[in-house]
Amino acid sequence: MRVGILGGGQLARMMAAAGIELGMEFVVLDPSPDACAGRFAELVTAAWQDATGAERLLACDRLTCDFENVPAEVLDALSASLPVRPGPAAFAAAQDRLVEKRLFRELGIPVPDFFAIESRPDLLAALEQIGLPAVLKTRRMGYDGKGQAVLRSSEDLEPAWQALGGQPLILEAWVPFEHECAITAVRSSGGEIRHYPLSWTVHQDGILRLALAPAPVDEAVAAQAREYVDRLLERLDYVGCLTLELFAGPFGLMANEFAPRVHNSAHWTIEGSVTSQFENHLRAVCDLPLGATDMLGHALMFNWIGAMPDPGLLLSVPGLAWHDYGKQARPGRKLGHATLLAAHPAGLNEAVRAMRPLLDTQTASLLTGAITPEG
């Protein structure tokens, strides 16, 4: 089975690493010649719309994406020739925050109040309704906190409009959440769905820093998250892994956004689950039976951003697994991640204590904060 992947970052790389064990071969299309998935795949360096690049993908049996902003029309065109999984409809919805929010609302999944913003008067009118704080976001091309501004006081309006105005926007009410969380589920072409446990996630400057799984929440909350993700998967006739990001608080759960692909918040599944999200995504895409999503312990995943630490310092921590994506270091860039696996939450606490002196202050305090919340 030959699988084409649009986008050649670490998600494609980890998919390929998993799929090679299943006997699959990979072709990765990416505009950058040093896309890190090239380590495990034939790399085609071309723009998304490049006809020659697309032609190379047509020799594959299946197509999938590691990037949710691959133009939906490119996927549409390719899907005339071979199965593109998940399909273009999921991308069309995920690529436009307004379409996405409307879909959530239509499916009965609670969302923060929102308004479409085309002009400055739109923004002022919406703020009258929503009040402050609120979040102004571009409808398209947002990821890792890019293309958004938090409006805390009326003084924030002008700089936000200067930065983001002139393109389709959405204004969202600020959600007074206690935690962010994410649920990843996989759906087969036959409609079978399997869920990974809910993860707690911690972002900083809009970038995911940590994921803790299973999230220490009531089973009713976890069941609600599964129910919401199921509605999305079924409406989109989805094939593969999908991650739904949620806000959790006294209001229950509220959807933030979804990603039509494998997701950073579920990287812990490599060590923490019987079958990783990467393998399960490919099993679904290639019509193989889905694998078990049971956990093998309690997992805490954290990203290495901007710089890779020396593994020699950290590999002595018991249960620590290391993933270096082989990327050039650059500020704000995700270069790798590590996952701690322990039989009990207390084991995670112990490992984090052991690591504290070995980490930069910021990562150390994030880690400690994540696993010892409110006791």
Added chain:
Amino acid sequence: MRVGILGGGQLARMMAAAGIELGMEFVVLDPSPDACAGRFAELVTAAWQDATGAERLLACDRLTCDFENVPAEVLDALSASLPVRPGPAAFAAAQDRLVEKRLFRELGIPVPDFFAIESRPDLLAALEQIGLPAVLKTRRMGYDGKGQAVLRSSEDLEPAWQALGGQPLILEAWVPFEHECAITAVRSSGGEIRHYPLSWTVHQDGILRLALAPAPVDEAVAAQAREYVDRLLERLDYVGCLTLELFAGPFGLMANEFAPRVHNSAHWTIEGSVTSQFENHLRAVCDLPLGATDMLGHALMFNWIGAMPDPGLLLSVPGLAWHDYGKQARPGRKLGHATLLAAHPAGLNEAVRAMRPLLDTQTASLLTGAITPEG
């Protein structure tokens, strides 16, 4: 860290797959241009003694082997320039069954009675001592049951001598074992040793078919195996993973042979242990802290030999992990393996029952036999 590997089979491939996650790069030297480790490494196609090939390896930071029959003099020459781990002494001992057996005996590790055989009179004299059945083996280049003949009656003598005579041989007493087993341990350059649990192994036609871990034996037996492997590791000032293969029976444990490398009987460590043998071998070779060898469940590994089955049939079995080495099919060739992981031995039983109808008769009966021995 750049690691050179002499030998580019599936062992090198699985080492490279593990090491890439740690940020390592690999150069693999193999006489065959389609060595399967080339999927994850820069492949140098050259004979072992080829000077140009060796030169390419000199640019590495560390050298290790995936094949115990790399000529010890090649390793000797290379070790003048960079750390070769494990060192040439381990290979010299493992490559000659007579030297190996003498080393076991010297270390107080029980072995079957044995005699060096240079001539037909040597053989007849040795048989007088040992009796029948006995096993005649070449001293060198034996693996996967090649280069040996079982002598059950006096009629077997002549054909065995015709097949094997004219080179240095060893005659070993037949051991009436109940089970074969294997223990893999890893030793760091600082002398720290960690053990994986003992595996039960099943061979057929001299080729490993199955490994079950942890072996259902008394703790005293497991402790004895650890003690024996420690003696070897320390005497050889060994760095990396070593596997000691043993016979188990009413006589206790008796050494069969050791392999100075990662080993097929411990492939289950990929899913079954916190840190796989492949990663721990590289951690030792590269002076990184050793990883935990704790098990995550009960594991049963079986090889795909000669043909890869259709994964679509088998991947529905819960807890089954698949490894396709990407090799051309050929009778008797190891093409891949699968590992079942379950929380309890009963879970393995259940999985094997589920698989039975999906397997060829021979594999099915081997699997069933392995996990339901004497109840």
